[in-house]
Amino acid sequence: MSQVHNNGNSKYSDKIPKIKFTKLFINGEFVDSVSGKTFETIDPRTEEVIANIAEGDKEDVDLAVKAAREAFDHGPWPRMSGSERGRIMMKFLQLVEENIEELAALDSLDAGKLFELGKAAEIPFAFSVLRYYAGAADKIHGKTLRMANQLQGHTLHEPVGVVGHIIPWNFPIGMFLMKTSPALAAGCTMLVKPAEQSPLSALYLAHLAKLAGIPDGVINVVTGFGETAGAAISSHMDIDCVSFTGSTEVGRVVMQAAATSNLKAVSLELGGKAPLIVFDDVDVDSTINIALKGGFANKGEYCVCSSRILVQEGIYDEFVTKFALYAKGMIVGDPFDPSTHQGPQVDKQQYEKVLSYIEHGKRQGATLLTGGKPCGEKGYYIEPTIFSDVTVVYTFAYVTHICCISSTLLCTNNHVYVFVCLQDDMLIATDEIFGPVVSVIKFKTIEEAIAKANSTCYGLAAGIATNDLNIANTVSRSLRAGIIWINCYLAFDASCPYGGYKMSGFGREFGMEGLYKYLQVKSVVTPLHNSPWL
The missing domain is CATH 3.40.309.10 (Aldehyde Dehydrogenase; Chain A, domain 2)
Structure with missing residues (x-):
């Protein structure tokens, strides 16, 4: 078998990006963790340290959720028209496309992913997901209902609220955009926890989201470990929905935590043996x-x-x-x-x-x-x-x-x-x-x-x-x-x-099904003239 082992030598040093963002991203700002602790992210090519990343914990999750809740309850994002949200999401897409080289390099450095394949196929697919949901943002419609007893009803599709996204390390950019795009289109605010093995691109994407005009508090990123930051998200009483992609074993833990806290909605995309x-x-x-x-x-x-x-x-x-x-x-x-x-x-x-x-x-x-x-x-x-x-x-x-x-x-x-x-x-x-x-x-x-x-x-x-x-x-x-x-x-x-059957989870990514899980359906009923209710 032919093998190439350059192990990060000078031959490809021109492709290695400078690491710009290593802190938590909360309420539109990069901040240290409350504890001040950091952890090392490792280059799998060389086994050497790339950077020290802020280690978020329960206190940091609380701050991020507080920011997201404020942005949802009082901020402009859920109250914008769908077309305006879509316009800002397209600006986000433009900035991501302009920075594809650096983003692809971050995932190659952090997760061992192929640089050329990332630029040519994987990241452009993530772009298509963001583009799809930007176009879907103004197509969220309810129904008009002609009911019995001279009643008229209609349904409203409203954002579910604050969403916690817990994403894995195998497709850091793709998973970030796959999770956040439909939630943004729906009008939700959110907290993203990237995997501790591959946090770099998530922080960069948060920076680009702010430049695009996504309001402060709408996207927050807390880097850290599953048993601390991830557990705090799953059990948080002020998070309305959790979307998790990862192993079946951890999916069980996420679901149990959601059930024993505020019974939040859960979407799980878990393991496979295809x-x-x-x-x-x-x-x-x-x-x-x-x-x-x-x-x-x-x-x-x-x-x-x-x-x-x-x-x-x-x-x-x-x-x-x-x-x-x-x-x-x-x-x-x-x-x-x-x-x-x-x-x-x-x-x-x-x-x-x-x-x-x-x-x-x-x-x-x-x-x-x-x-x-x-x-x-x-x-x-x-x-x-x-x-x-x-x-x-x-x-x-x-x-x-x-x-x-x-x-x-x-x-x-x-x-x-x-x-x-x-x-x-x-x-x-x-x-x-x-x-x-x-x-x-x-x-x-x-x-x-x-x-x-x-x-x-x-x-x-x-x-x-x-x-x-x-x-x-x-x-x-x-x-x-x-x-x-x-x-x-x-x-x-x-x-x-x-999405999955059996122990591969439930809920769907992509398509309008991937958007509906971030929406609540509200029914509104009004009596008409001559209704027995009048």
């Missing part, structure tokens, strides 16, 4: 390109990565041979190098977690086709890793009476099948690894493919590769996942709702 089902009628080479993108995008740090690739037995041997060959050709190295395909994992903890899962795969009897080792002497680099002979244990039966509502169902050709007690038995096939590790699993029939694909507690995304429309339709209706890609993967659009 299957890509490859049927034997496809062109293998073109499908491998889909599999490479699905499995190794963003060094596997992607909740929708196709970390389980199910391949029909007729093409299984050809597929795994070619898949491993393509993966061996991937270049792992400095994310600022334009020839790099895969940068470092975000931090030491994630790096060690991924390597531990690779060892689990070896011990549990899977066949290591390629990769499986760290790269270089410095930085959190891991080779793209592929396992075959990954075993899946499941129960499959034909029945005429359904009595187990927790079973996974498939109805086809007037028959009803039930898949009971579905469970993959290798950890690399069951757990969300969040790294460049892919399991290839063999199947024979459509029914077996569906059973194995659904044999997970997650349900965020899935892919299907086939040239048979009947197979595509049957399988897509049978998979329990929030988004299904057919003959493509990671095909997102700002207009297409995205």
Whole structure:
């Protein structure tokens, strides 16, 4: 495998930005934390300290929420017309676009993301999300209702209030704009807690939001740790809604805190263990390109990565041979190098977690086709890793009476099948690894493919590769996942709702569905002439 390890040397020093913002952003100002404490943000390329960042805690969250509440209750943002909010959001978009080089560099430096890919695709997609919701801001309408008993009613869609956004480290810019854009369009005010591993771009975006004319207190950013700042947001009595993206384990904690405080609304986009089902009628080479993108995008740090690739037995041997060959050709190295395909994992903890899962795969009897080792002497680099002979244990039966509502169902050709007690038995096939590790699993029939694909507690995304429309339709209706890609993967659009089934959470990002969760519906009823109420 070819590898490039520049480890932040002078070759790319011209791309390294000066760090301008390291303090909390509260009520339109950059301020130190109440405690004065800071924490280090680390360059995953070199394992060296980039900067010391203000460490927010409960007291800082209280100040940020106070600012957001004042801006919501008395400030201009919720009271502006939708078109005026949209105009300011478009100004924000313009400033973000003008600073794309520096923003992309911050995420490469802080999170190991590919610099050129960020500029060309990932950050422009985030722009499209901001643009979509800026255009939606003046399209928030209620309904007029003709009611019984000579009553007339209408509904108002009003902003939910103060929102707490807790965002992960894998797409710092994208997640910031994905969360804040619909909330801004709705007229909410907010507090954003970026992940402690990647706080730099969130602070820069807050600065640009102020320059765009978003009023003070509307966007506040508190950097810090999940168990302190994140916990304070989840349990805060004056936050009306929490939107969280991250692990299922932490999602449970967020939901419990919200329920035991003021019963605030919660939206959770959680973990995934997405299957890509490859049927034997496809062109293998073109499908491998889909599999490479699905499995190794963003060094596997992607909740929708196709970390389980199910391949029909007729093409299984050809597929795994070619898949491993393509993966061996991937270049792992400095994310600022334009020839790099895969940068470092975000931090030491994630790096060690991924390597531990690779060892689990070896011990549990899977066949290591390629990769499986760290790269270089410095930085959190891991080779793209592929396992075959990954075993899946499941129960499959034909029945005429359904009595187990927790079973996974498939109805086809007037028959009803039930898949009971579905469970993959290798950890690399069951757990969300969040790294460049892919399991290839063999199947024979459509029914077996569906059973194995659904044999997970997650349900965020899935892919299907086939040239048979009947197979595509049957399988897509049978998979329990929030988004299904057919003959493509990671095909997102700002207009297409995205979210999870099962333990992948609930609530939707993107589309108008992503806006509605930041709105309350109020009904107003008035009696008309001759109404019995008069």
